[in-house]
Amino acid sequence: MKHLLLSAALAASLILPAYGAEPAPIPSPGEIAAAAPASNWVAIAPSDLLVMDLAPDAKGKPRRVVIQLMPAPFSQGWIGNIRKLAAAHWWDGTSVNRVQDNYVAQWGDATEKKALPAGLATVPENEYVVGRAGAAAWDAVRAMQNSAPIIPDPYASSQALWGWPVGRGKDGERWPVHCYGAVGVGRNMSPDTGSGAELYAVIGHAPRHLDRNIAVVGRVISGIEHLSSLPRGTGALGFYEDAAERVAITAIRLATELPAADQPRFEYLSTESDSFARYADARQNRRDPFFIKPAGGADICNIPVPVRLVAAK
């Protein structure tokens, strides 16, 4: 007896294709994505990748976390700041200071005294969403309007659009969604919106109540385990009580600043592709061999956009 509890993505590897008289098993979501033609995959520009190197772990193993920044029209004020902070090497020598179970891992300057680079924008709260107020952004949102199936949602409703999970208000507003791995901007009480110097990644059930209340600027596409498996902080809000518990950040760089051979190369499955439509349907109605009762639906965070590492040429 293997007593396996099969997972979504990995069940694929255990099922052999059937070429004989037997009916082929129904493919899992992971198999559908893996079989998608090259034309359905979209390269992620190195200029949209933030590479965070933590100090090696206790066994000396490197810990690299790769974050994909969101595209326009979302959160571009904060993302501009983040590009400046990375270019200034501002995070080098800072640390992961807070790990709260089923919530977030948060990093930045624990001393709260390190001077920020010049020229960071103060972004207004209305940029948490894209709506009718921003004309150019609104044009982009209107173009999205009918391009993807709408997922019912206790929060509002949502869609997978342009490679990202997107919330959808009744009045046409759109906003980025806090799914597992989402990266957001820590802030103080309103009207503060945060600069982008203090960031967190979601390491638990999607805290959707944060949507439209905090800026989402990207998502971890590789190495989330280096954040999600850190010891939980025992202080209020999961902050580490002892400075020695903090996890040092060696460097955070835009991938374009790394040597060409060291630049990570990733692709995502186009949310506008037929393959994605079939993948999303399969996530909502699992019919691959392990499952006996399809769910009949899925929340947007249970339809994660497939991302894959591209082998170097």
Add this chain to the structure above:
Amino acid sequence: MKHLLLSAALAASLILPAYGAEPAPIPSPGEIAAAAPASNWVAIAPSDLLVMDLAPDAKGKPRRVVIQLMPAPFSQGWIGNIRKLAAAHWWDGTSVNRVQDNYVAQWGDATEKKALPAGLATVPENEYVVGRAGAAAWDAVRAMQNSAPIIPDPYASSQALWGWPVGRGKDGERWPVHCYGAVGVGRNMSPDTGSGAELYAVIGHAPRHLDRNIAVVGRVISGIEHLSSLPRGTGALGFYEDAAERVAITAIRLATELPAADQPRFEYLSTESDSFARYADARQNRRDPFFIKPAGGADICNIPVPVRLVAAK
């Protein structure tokens, strides 16, 4: 600048009550639960608590995980087996063998050769749900029928009932839900339903596609961090590739088998209480000071039933 990203449960501790002329801040969900009268809290019987002690961590700290078993009418066939396995001390010397990021931590006998105790039931698949087929259980479900608000849900719909998140089918069926911390029974391919010897806890976004496909038997109410912060396995499905990576289980006991002074005492907030109704409303519409835009809804797994440790007398 504190750059705090406030959390649901802990924001409470940072807000001082206002007794003066200023309007009192609107309470957070955690504050509502903390203020609930003693009559709204329900003691959890020690006979429904499973206490798992992992080997101490690298610094010698104890690691105790406490699991609350589900009440009738749900999953009682497997829970009967689990009681027998605990009474036989069957898990002592077994280990956590699999930790898959954003999914599950799973434990049991890695050798797959340890003989099971006599008298374990083979539970049929139709016990994943409670429906019209089981007459006595169905009477209990009918009694639940109108006792709690229905939460809209992309899966079906759901309710918080009898202290637990419960899925709700169009035909009246009810089933336990895979939220963060849920404990389920590993199995092989259908028609196997698992014995209960191989268990897992959810350590990521609620994998609701597993509902009605695997037995949910309980939830971790204390010490989930000892599972969720373990290193992720690098083998298929997150299994540890090297036996030395496994985390030893010292003992798993029903709390009733522990010395009285060592029996953990917990209470949950009655889901049928007014306090819970206000807590659930506040989880769906955050109006406490950190929030600027209430979500207007929440999925059932974002309305976790409050559980508290009761200090020993």
